[in-house]
Amino acid sequence: MGFLDGLMGNATEVSLSDVQDELAPILGDNERVERAFKVVRDMYVFTSGRLLLIDKQGVTGKKVDYLSIPYRAVNSFSVETAGHFDLDAELKLWVSGRHEPIQRTLKGGSDVIGIQKLLANKVIR
Numbered sequence: 282m283g284f285l286d287g288l289m290g291n292a293t294e295v296s297l298s299d300v301q302d303e304l305a306p307i308l309g310d311n312e313r314v315e316r317a318f319k320v321v322r323d324m325y326v327f328t329s330g331r332l333l334l335i336d337k338q339g340v341t342g343k344k345v346d347y348l349s350i351p352y353r354a355v356n357s358f359s360v361e362t363a364g365h366f367d368l369d370a371e372l373k374l375w376v377s378g379r380h381e382p383i384q385r386t387l388k389g390g391s392d393v394i395g396i397q398k399l400l401a402n403k404v405i406r
Contacts, residue, residue, distance in 0.1 A: 296317075300317040312331075355377075358374050362394075372396065
């Protein structure tokens with residue numbers, strides 16, 4: 282991930298094995314990481330059972346906020362692909378109990394079709 286991408290809030294996909302190892306202490310016994318994206322220090326991780334939004338706070342990043350969203354709580358989602366002039370893709374999730382969607386920007390070239398398929402398989406039953 283380029284430094285400017287991080288400053289702009291764009292996410293890039295990261296290694297599943299690295300994220301699986303890093304999150305092993307907080308994942309369920311049979312839970313596995315399926316996709317993971319990083320923006321500077323923050324991450325959002327699609328696991329086999331939930332979406333995990335990780336917000337590292339403060340200068341040192343020792344304080345961490347973990348927002349866990351079970352797929353069953355996702356009412357709808359939108360995945361916007363990158364275009365000619367708008368080079369970034371966007372993900373929006375509408376979650377039970379929230380009025381506004383959760384929005385994340387994905388770096389151009391991210392597998393937005395794969396993300397959409399993953400969400401479709403998890404959310405639409």
